[in-house]
Amino acid sequence: MGTGFKVLIVEDDQDLRESVVEYLAMAGFEVSGVRNAAEFYQAIALGGWSVVVIDIGLPDQSGFVLVEYVRANTDMKVIILTARDALDDRVKGYDAGADLYLIKPIDCRELSAAITSQAQRYCSRVAQQAPxxxxxxxxxxxxxxxxxxxxxxxxxxxxxxxxxxxxxxxxxxxxxxxxxxxxxxxxxxxxxxxxxxxxxxxxxxxxxxxxxxxxxxxxxxxxxxxxxxxxxxxxxxxx
Incomplete structure (x- = not known):
């Protein structure tokens, strides 16, 4: 389903990160996981990502800052995945530039479908640039x-x-x-x-x-x- 889409998972919970990466890889995505903001910036510098999934509560920097960075410096799609379900946080996430704000816990099938939808939009946008x-x-x-x-x-x-x-x-x-x-x-x-x-x-x-x-x-x-x-x-x- 997700074949050809390159996805980055930013999640400090090792068990969750590894399980999500494993599921998405089995679903056909080219996926990598990082545990903090420092590793995120290193991965982003490599380029080629279609979608990034970001947790808000990272140990070294707020996920909101990462979302703002992605939106200001790249065209990739951004999904926030967090346990923080307060309305203020959701509004802040969308204001930062997130395309989707999803709440943990989440079934990996739903996350996979959300990533596929966003990746298709990203690839369509890149392929059909209008002068x-x-x-x-x-x-x-x-x-x-x-x-x-x-x-x-x-x-x-x-x-x-x-x-x-x-x-x-x-x-x-x-x-x-x-x-x-x-x-x-x-x-x-x-x-x-x-x-x-x-x-x-x-x-x-x-x-x-x-x-x-x-x-x-x-x-x-x-x-x-x-x-x-x-x-x-x-x-x-x-x-």
Whole structure:
């Protein structure tokens, strides 16, 4: 099922790490396990990974820091696997850049399925990079390259997005000419509507706006619609 996908397991519990590595290897993954952050950085430097599974409670550094490092420096998919099931931790994990947040104990079959799904998305993204030149210059026309997770401005500048940011733009694109309701965005992005996810959405919108402003002078098209939600104020097409 997982043949060809290269997976890194970051887990300080030796018994758990070895059992997960053994199961995934039998399932067809090319998998390695490391016990701490120091070994993680050494492994990441070798490159070639499709998915990394990270425990939060490592002995030498918080797993959240590792997640942030992966998201800032690589394109690989990130799964957090931890016994910490508090809502604050889950929100913090997604804010750090995790693609999935899974709770221990977990059946290895579920973990294998989750890794396969994320690895397929990663490989599809790498194989189908869409060049910015495909977007015809226009003063109001933006492009969204789903395969490469990039928003392309009218002047041809690519703004790289995280998975959650891409999903946010896709939700806005589904409401051309009008606002996407905040409640809908919260439920579809985070599967719940509370003060924690509300702050996460605000943080996400702020990050996307800053990304756009940092690389292009084109006006930011993500607008706040008071008492409703957000809208994409310019023309957007998929490329």
């Amino acid at each position: 910015a030149q495909n977007l015809t210059p226009s003063s109001d026309l933006w492009g969204l390259a789903q395969s490469s997770w990039a928003l392309v401005s009218p002047d041809g500048t690519q703004i790289q997005l995280t998975g959650k940011e891409l999903q946010f733009i896709e939700l806005l694109a589904a409401h051309p000419g009008k606002a996407a309701a905040r409640e809908e965005l919260l439920l579809k992005l985070y599967q719940r509507h509370d003060e924690y996810t509300s702050r996460s959405l605000d943080s996400l919108v702020r990050r996307v706006r800053v990304k756009i402003m940092s690389v292009t002078d084109v006006p930011v098209p993500i607008k706040t619609v008071h008492a409703v939600g957000y809208c994409f104020s310019a023309t957007l097409r998929y490329i």
